[in-house]
Amino acid sequence: MGRWEPDAVGRLREAAMELYLERGFEQTTVAEIASRAGLTARTFFRYFADKREVLFGGSTALQDDMVAAVVAAPDDATPLAAVELALDAAAEMLGGRRDYSRQRHAVISANGELQERELIKMAMLSIAMADALRGRGVPTAEASLAAETGVAVFRVGWERWITEPKNRKLETIFGETFDQLRTMTS
Amino acid sequence: MGRWEPDAVGRLREAAMELYLERGFEQTTVAEIASRAGLTARTFFRYFADKREVLFGGSTALQDDMVAAVVAAPDDATPLAAVELALDAAAEMLGGRRDYSRQRHAVISANGELQERELIKMAMLSIAMADALRGRGVPTAEASLAAETGVAVFRVGWERWITEPKNRKLETIFGETFDQLRTMTS
Numbered sequence: 001m002g003r004w005e006p007d008a009v010g011r012l013r014e015a016a017m018e019l020y021l022e023r024g025f026e027q028t029t030v031a032e033i034a035s036r037a038g039l040t041a042r043t044f045f046r047y048f049a050d051k052r053e054v055l056f057g058g059s060t061a062l063q064d065d066m067v068a069a070v071v072a073a074p075d076d077a078t079p080l081a082a083v084e085l086a087l088d089a090a091a092e093m094l095g096g097r098r099d100y101s102r103q104r105h106a107v108i109s110a111n112g113e114l115q116e117r118e119l120i121k122m123a124m125l126s127i128a129m130a131d132a133l134r135g136r137g138v139p140t141a142e143a144s145l146a147a148e149t150g151v152a153v154f155r156v157g158w159e160r161w162i163t164e165p166k167n168r169k170l171e172t173i174f175g176e177t178f179d180q181l182r183t184m185t186s
Numbered sequence: 187m188g189r190w191e192p193d194a195v196g197r198l199r200e201a202a203m204e205l206y207l208e209r210g211f212e213q214t215t216v217a218e219i220a221s222r223a224g225l226t227a228r229t230f231f232r233y234f235a236d237k238r239e240v241l242f243g244g245s246t247a248l249q250d251d252m253v254a255a256v257v258a259a260p261d262d263a264t265p266l267a268a269v270e271l272a273l274d275a276a277a278e279m280l281g282g283r284r285d286y287s288r289q290r291h292a293v294i295s296a297n298g299e300l301q302e303r304e305l306i307k308m309a310m311l312s313i314a315m316a317d318a319l320r321g322r323g324v325p326t327a328e329a330s331l332a333a334e335t336g337v338a339v340f341r342v343g344w345e346r347w348i349t350e351p352k353n354r355k356l357e358t359i360f361g362e363t364f365d366q367l368r369t370m371t372s
Contacts, residue, residue, distance in 0.1 A: 062366050065320050080370050108293045118306045144341045145366055150332035180331055 011037040016054040017100070025051070025114060055104055055114065058093075059121045061098040063128050070132035079138045083150035084178060086129060090154065091171035097172075102162045126151045148174050150159045153177045194233050195233050197223040202240040203286070206293040211237070211300060222233035241290055241300065244279075245307045251275045256318035266325045270364060276340065277357035284356075288348045294358060312337045339363045 005011075015036035019028040030051055048054055054072045069089035073082035094101060108114040126147045135142035157177040161170045191197075201222035201339035205214040220230045234240055244306055250317035280287060294300040312333045319329035343363040347356045 018193060051327055071343060078370070116302055116306060119309050123305050139364075141342060141346050142366065142370070144345070145338065146370060148245060148342055149335060149367065149370070152316065152338050156327060157277035158330045159330070175333060177327075180328065181335065184264070184328070184335070185368045185371045 005039055005043060007042055008037070012039065012044055012047060013054055016051065017103050017107065020055075021103060025092060025107055025111045027052070044152065052114070052117065053129065055107065056117060056121065058107055059124075062090060062093055063125050065093055067128050069134045071135065079133050079136075079142055079146035082133060082136065083129060083146050084174075084183060087154055087157075087174045087178075088171055091169070094158075095170040098167055101158075105159075105162055115184055122151055122155065124138055125154075149181070153181060190352055191229060194223070194225055196231070198225065198233060199229055202237065203289050205291065206241075207289060208315075210243075211293055211297045215256075228316045229297055238303065242303060242307065243295065245310075248276060248279055249311050251279055252311065253314050256315055257321065259322070265319050265328055266335065268319060268322065269315060269332050270360075273336060273340055273343070273360045274289035274357055277355070277360055279357040280344075284353055286346060287344075291345075302315055306343065307339055310339075317365055337365070339367060 012033060016028070016033045019032055019036060028045050033043050033051065033054075034041045042099075048057060058163060066089050069080045069086040077085070108118050125165050126144075129150060130140075130143040130147035133146055136139060138146070149152060157170070157174040160177070161168070161173045164173075178183035200218045202214070205218055205222060214237065216230050217227050219237065219240075220227045223230075234243060252272035252275050252346060255272040256268045259271050263271070274288060294304050312330075315336060316326075316329040316333035319332055324332070332362070339360060343360040346363070347354070347359045350359075
């Protein structure tokens with residue numbers, strides 16, 4: 001094992017994002033990321049399985065937090081109310097990282113394979129939330145509909161958050177998007 | 187060019203689906219599909235670019251019909267009403283093919299790569315419907331939300347349609363799913 005490197009993960013993530021934006025994800029190597037961060041490739045692989053994981057390593061934690069929020073929702077919460085609590089949990093996790101989220105979005109938008117990975121991540125999130133709702137006794141079709149609707153609000157709200165000129169709270173924008181959905185369907 | 191083969195497309199599609207279900211998509215070759223259909227590989231390639239296109243060849247027509255329905259919606263239709271008309275158009279195209287849809291679903295569910303392709307198809311459908319809504323003067327975020335919500339209803343309704351024991355009309359189930367969404371958000 002090499003010596004301990006202060007904030008190696010943060011430095012590697014920052015270096016990777018710079019390089020992905022400068023020359024594209026496909027054209028960037030792990031060696032270059034490590035070098036830019038002043039670290040070795042071996043250190044990189046201590047924290048990330050590959051250069052894609054720099055972008056998607058947080059997905060599991062995000063999904064876990066959102067599922068935990070569905071599970072912990074009050075007994076009398078409707079399926080959609082439970083999903084709204086999951087989005088609040090997501091906002092708490094992502095809300096302080098708007099610059100990073102914008103950069104990440106730019107990198108992913110420029111690469112077909114990464115776009116597919118992002119779609120899969122959202123589909124898995126929907127399945128996981130539907131499972132958690134079924135665990136609360138919600139019938140299958142209703143659970144899927146609430147989860148899919150929640151993911152629709154997540155996508156649209158998240159994109160609004162990163163593209164608006166002003167940096168508003170993600171939680172506020174999720175709330176507005178849910179309100180817009182209610183108006184739209186009423 | 188070979189001689190004309192009566193209903194070559196239908197025979198190839200049926201043969202492909204049989205083989206995909208029997209031995210899996212990955213393990214099936216174009217030569218085997220053609221042979222099972224009593225045709226040549228050359229004939230196969232006259233109609234399909236590859237063995238995946240047997241499953242996804244209809245995607246463009248489906249998307250075109252759904253977008254056309256959004257474009258042709260009455261001027262006073264709300265964004266979600268226009269999306270509902272798009273789902274009616276989808277129901278008209280897919281409604282008579284429940285057995286085929288069930289088989290196709292079984293094949294796709296068994297293969298990660300095909301699942302990804304299906305996710306991408308739905309994402310492209312959402313983008314295309316949002317574009318069509320923007321063409322009607324709907325603001326971007328509202329257009330995306332209506333399109334994403336429509337795709338959520340499509341997914342859930344379509345899965346309900348193919349998994350229910352009874353063969354009910356797809357259009358009816360889409361309508362019920364929209365009603366369920368309205369109840370859920372009210």
